[in-house]
Amino acid sequence: MKTNLASASDAxxxxxxxxxxxxxxxxxxMITFIGFSLSVVIVPxxxxxxxxxxxxxxxxxxxxxxxxxFGLILLFAAPLGVALLGLWNIRxxxxxxxxxxxxxxxxxxxxxxxxxxxxxxAVLTMVTYSLGSLVLTYDNPAGQKQFxxxxxxDLFFVxxxxxxxxxxxxxxxxxFRISAENRQFV
Amino acid sequence: MVIIVxxxxxxxxxxxRSRELSxxxxxxxxxxxxxxxxxxxxxxxxxxxxxxxxxxxxPGDLLEFRSDxx
Numbered sequence: 001m002k003t004n005l006a007s008a009s010d011a012x013x014x015x016x017x018x019x020x021x022x023x024x025x026x027x028x029x030m031i032t033f034i035g036f037s038l039s040v041v042i043v044p045x046x047x048x049x050x051x052x053x054x055x056x057x058x059x060x061x062x063x064x065x066x067x068x069x070f071g072l073i074l075l076f077a078a079p080l081g082v083a084l085l086g087l088w089n090i091r092x093x094x095x096x097x098x099x100x101x102x103x104x105x106x107x108x109x110x111x112x113x114x115x116x117x118x119x120x121x122a123v124l125t126m127v128t129y130s131l132g133s134l135v136l137t138y139d140n141p142a143g144q145k146q147f148x149x150x151x152x153x154d155l156f157f158v159x160x161x162x163x164x165x166x167x168x169x170x171x172x173x174x175x176f177r178i179s180a181e182n183r184q185f186v
Numbered sequence: 187m188v189i190i191v192x193x194x195x196x197x198x199x200x201x202x203r204s205r206e207l208s209x210x211x212x213x214x215x216x217x218x219x220x221x222x223x224x225x226x227x228x229x230x231x232x233x234x235x236x237x238x239x240x241x242x243x244x245p246g247d248l249l250e251f252r253s254d255x256x
Contacts, residue, residue: 184227186217 012102019097026091030084037080041073051136054129058146060136071135079124086117105176112169118162122155190250193222196241211236 040046048064051072064072093110101107126149133148140146197207204222208215213233220226234245241248 181227186213186221186226186229186233 012100015102016098016100019094023091023094023098026087026094030087030091033084033087044069047073051132055132055136055148058133058136058148059144060140061144062139064136065139068135068138072132075128075132075135079121079128082117082121082124086114086121089113089117103176103179105173108169108172108176110169111172112166115162115165115167115169118158118165120162122159122162125155126150188252188254189224190252191221191224191248192250193218193237193248196243196247197222200241200243202241207237207240210240 040050047069051064060068089110093107093114096102096104096107096110129150130148133146137144137146197204204218205215208218211218211233217226221229234248237248238245
């Protein structure tokens, strides 16, 4: 029968190897994400297709002009940047765990930042959609300009999950503080 | 108010080195050193009991309260 210490060591080894794998997966995801985003921006046809898919309920009889394209790229940059920040923190978190740094302040900080990025991203996605509908229809004939508001259960769950991560990160930070204080007892 | 740790005095009286005490009590020599210099947040009763047993003394021989005014 394994002792508690041996079981804990096995679990720790599993955490490290799983985190190593997840770190590589997150890195691949980030590279793909950046590459895809850049290619969509660089190729106008791809960008227009993406816009039509994202705003399929918004009529744009005047099409996607270069001015609109530029405005939408600027709008989309915000949630994309925040999403990248969240992914970077998730990767950094797995990097900490893969290196054995589990119960310290750094992982707790990365968890909090990832949660914050998710919350901000959820809000920005809603705002971007609304402002995007304005950009897309600003030159529509009178009576056909639109300001759309989109709410979805997906965004709600992203928002909640981000909040959960922030709370967990805060709890872990407090746990680390208590642990550090206990270590000062002999 | 300050708690003064007189462990170094007791070690001198019992002619014992920190290393020997750390081995008998079961804590690291570094922690003994931190305890001697008072750079710890607290001491567990279990540790205090073992130190008193090894040095044949009372907790009061090891710990002294000194108020700011004195």
